[in-house]
Amino acid sequence: MSPVILLVLALGLGLAGWLAARARAWGFKREAVNGRIAALPTYHAWYVALWIVIPVMMFIALWSVISPQLVSQAVLASPAAAELPAFGFQRDSIMSEARAVASGSTRSVFNEQAAALVEPYRAAISQYNIIGALSTLVIAFLTGVWAFLRVKPDFTARTRVERAVMMILLLASLVAILTTLGIVVSLVFETVRFFGMVSPMDFLFGTQWGPDPMSNPNNPDGSRYGAIPLFWGTIFIGAIIAMIVAIPLGLMSAIYLTQYADPRLRAWIKPALEILAGVPTVVYGYFAALTVAPAIRDWALAIGISNASSESALAAGLVMGVMIIPFVSSMADDSIAAVPQAMRDGSLAMGATKSETIRRVLVPAALPGIVAGVMLAVSRAIGETMIVVMAAGAAANLTANPLEAMTTVTFQIVAMLTGEGSFDHPATLAAFALGFVLFMVTLGLNFIALRVVKRFREAYE
């Protein structure tokens, strides 16, 4: 039985408990001297329903993790499993094939040995399904009855339900911390394993990148794991080329929209910029690879550069810059709007033109906010994946020529983890180390940027 059915069962039992408890509380209310009991009947109902649904949900979560293991243990204990290969990949594939047949997701078996396992599997699955369903019922019944018996005229159900609600809200907000912890722990764990095989010095300061996923994992060649070309490619594409496009265009867009544009024009342009920001990165990547990169190559050939490749840092950087324009524009918009009106009025009253006011007063006053916005934009650009995967190329070149193919941290993460490499190989683990560096850098940029923005806001408030 799938967890979904168990879940529906749990909700059904909860509803039954809800109805029963409400009826009981109404009974008390009718008998009460002044027609009042300690809490509204609905709260009694919710009290019982929560006592049924929450324990059952916990059980289902636990059960959906442990029951597959129990099933495969039962199958391995059966006589038919005695002839299986002792360990390894083949055994796993036979097991998973038999499981697929037994659970009905495929019809025929490919491997003879798997056919023998189908029946034990089917038996074990149905056995544990029954155990799971029965346990669900028993738990729901026990907790439900216990809660139901507590429903009394003087039982303060509301405060208890509200306490539970507060607990649930608190738990929901803890998910964010758990996610952050999950990211940090999983990245650190794999990175430490990686640094056990390749020295951090080789990784952080080496200038040759070319891990071979097929090499002997126990004796990796540290000189092939130098990530400097990746860092340079990432900075060159995301923080230099993209920003050369995005900063002037985004800043000027924001200035024009806030200071000059007719409200009617603004009503049209703002949604257009929002659309530009909402286009998926895979579409930008396709656009870069299909249209921009060949155009740049043709242009390079036309001005006499003979070795221009069809994948170039310039194509990826330009398209990434366009993608970032709306982001820079909205950040600049916010910080210019935060400059007090009095400063602008003062400048205009002194006889400065509008553009002089903007260039000499508004932009300098808003500069901390704009710089913070640019930092956020850079952190977004260096974490961008699809555009570089589709347009920047795989060659780890350490060059400043924008017409050459260049690779980035994100590209290599994708390349290392979508190949066929095993999880214990340093080439695969290198992806986690790269991810860890990326995470720390974006975290640092964001942290500084948010602080700057905060201090800047406070300065004018």
Next chain:
Amino acid sequence: MNERIAPTRTVEFEARLKKRYAAERRFKLAGLSAILFSVAVLLFLLITMTINGIGGFQRAEMNVAIDFTEAGLSGDRSTLSQVGAVQILEAQGLPATVEYFAQEQLGEEGGAQISDSAWRLVADEIVDDPSILQKEVTFSLPASPNLAAGLAGEGSDKMKALAARLSDEGKLETKLDLGFLQRADATDPQEVGIWGALKGSMLTMFVTLLMAFPIGVMAALYLEEYAPKNRWTDVIEVSINNLAAVPSIIFGLLGLAVFLWLFPNMRSAPLIGGMTLALMTMPVIVISGRNAIKAVPPSIRDGALAIGASPVQVVFHHVLPLALPGILTGTIIGMARALGETAPLLMIGMRAFVATPPDGFTSPATVLPVQIFLWSDEIDRGFVERTSAAIIVLLIFLMLMNGLAIYLRNRFEKKW
């Protein structure tokens, strides 16, 4: 000659003023052109995709009349309503029949250029209506990718000549291919469809919504209404703000390291993809939810408290309903972002070749953006148009979602 127009307006002043006004105009023009550049890029992108994509909704098909009275195929409604009907027809020699009639009518070369699985189309028609086995019926069957390229003016000269001959005879034409919206992935660009990926996307988005929306709203309520001002609350706030800015690929690494470690058999399942995207979408919902909750005026809370509502009642009976339109707007925008997300799903293995639409949350699936990425990697020229067509489908969905968000914002959001 009096050089002064007014007490301060000297000639130098006039010249300077002219210069300053010119600078003003230049500055304004620079601003306008920055905006026009963005709009032009957007239009160029949309127009390129549309022009390419229109071709993706069409395919080259050949007209073949099949006279079933000669073919000697048997079958009626009862035998052909079973599961293996297509196999029954195959065993009776339907592929050979289709090939025979194709060669008869299109010539030896033309008949060879009919798509390999064309007979399946015929079989499906027969299963739908077995009575055509007593008739002569004209089918429109997909041409091979080579011939399709020839018709588009590319590929080898031989194919170009063949395509020109057949289309002159009226036997080869480009037809609207509505099946593109109903089929799943395939190796032949003539046979591919978007439905498999679209269904995968829907399943994934459903999981994402189911997880991210309740958790996000509850976290926003807690942080905005109840959280005490202490260090723990600061930690929660900082981690939510940071999560909103973490690159999406990092969430893919998390999904790979944690979710696939917990559920190793669910590589490329919508459930895992949805959970990964939910972690990414949740901070967006929390941040927009908090803004919406903040916008509800304190007088509403005070009024409810004054007539004896408990803090939980104040929030669930008054604040939440008033903030809901704003929360929903933020949720839809977050979901639209998740729908277009590719990189984290590549990490958790949703890039497998999946030739049938997924049946459920745990069966292998792919999603629209990943399908676009996979097709963009194909060498076959026919995939270029198909990729653009898939992009159009994706963009239409995103526009619908954003349109809904804008509608909600304008219709329900109150200015207090």
